[in-house]
Amino acid sequence: GAVVSQHPSWVICKSGTSVKIECRSLDFQATTMFWYRQFPKQSLMLMATSNEGSKATYEQGVEKDKFLINHASLTLSTLTVTSAHPEDSSFYICSAFPTRSYEQYFGPGTRLTVT
Amino acid sequence: GIQVEQSPPDLILQEGANSTLRCNFSDSVNNLQWFHQNPWGQLINLFYIPSGTKQNGRLSATTVATERYSLLYISSSQTTDSGVYFCAVEQAAGNKLTFGGGTRVLVKP
Numbered sequence: 001g002a003v004v005s006q007h008p009s010w011v012i013c014k015s016g017t018s019v020k021i022e023c024r025s026l027d028f029q030a031t032t033m034f035w036y037r038q039f040p041k042q043s044l045m046l047m048a049t050s051n052e053g054s055k056a057t058y059e060q061g062v063e064k065d066k067f068l069i070n071h072a073s074l075t076l077s078t079l080t081v082t083s084a085h086p087e088d089s090s091f092y093i094c095s096a097f098p099t100r101s102y103e104q105y106f107g108p109g110t111r112l113t114v115t
Numbered sequence: 116g117i118q119v120e121q122s123p124p125d126l127i128l129q130e131g132a133n134s135t136l137r138c139n140f141s142d143s144v145n146n147l148q149w150f151h152q153n154p155w156g157q158l159i160n161l162f163y164i165p166s167g168t169k170q171n172g173r174l175s176a177t178t179v180a181t182e183r184y185s186l187l188y189i190s191s192s193q194t195t196d197s198g199v200y201f202c203a204v205e206q207a208a209g210n211k212l213t214f215g216g217g218t219r220v221l222v223k224p
Contacts, residue, residue: 091156102163103163106160
């Protein structure tokens with residue numbers, strides 16, 4: 001149990017376009033999900049906390065108008081990178097934890113390349 | 116915020132060797148998890164271990180919360196153990212994880 005999926009696995013887009021990444025908890029409900037970004041050979045950096053039915057909480061330095069987060073249901077959170085630029089190219093990973101669990105489980109990640 | 120430091124940053128092992136990875140954190144925590152990131156980027160849960168000792172096959176972990184460190188032991192390493200090992204801590208229930216810088220492990224046949 002405790003499986004988190006992401007779609008797409010990888011995406012290439014042109015500079016100036018928007019890209020939507022989905023994060024789903026497949027076998028549990030998650031009122032809270034988290035979005036991380038990882039640059040090559042670096043650690044994971046938390047971008048935002050996604051709360052079902054309310055606004056996301058962004059970490060300091062993360063542009064909320066650029067990285068739009070929507071947590072529309074207890075199993076789905078989406079991250080939209082708006083007006084993408086090459087510096088947004090990165091590996092984006094989401095996580096969630098089941099109710100009454102203290103462990104977080106991670107999706108397989110989405111590799112975004114902006115050309 | 117809390118600081119999480121992992122050592123060593125890089126580790127090269129011969130297959131069959133044992134190793135110890137360390138995670139130090141600067142403040143008290145509610146939760147500590149160890150992950151293995153495979154070459155495709157997937158984080159695999161290894162241990163949820165805010166305190167005490169756990170074992171799972173060739174891996175074991177110990178957290179001494181009062182001294183603010185955790186250790187991950189890999190015994191009889193295999194090439195499939197290669198990848199990056201992260202520890203991550205949570206300071207309040209339901210809150211965000213702060214990751215250490217990771218230990219990059221390469222096991223040579």
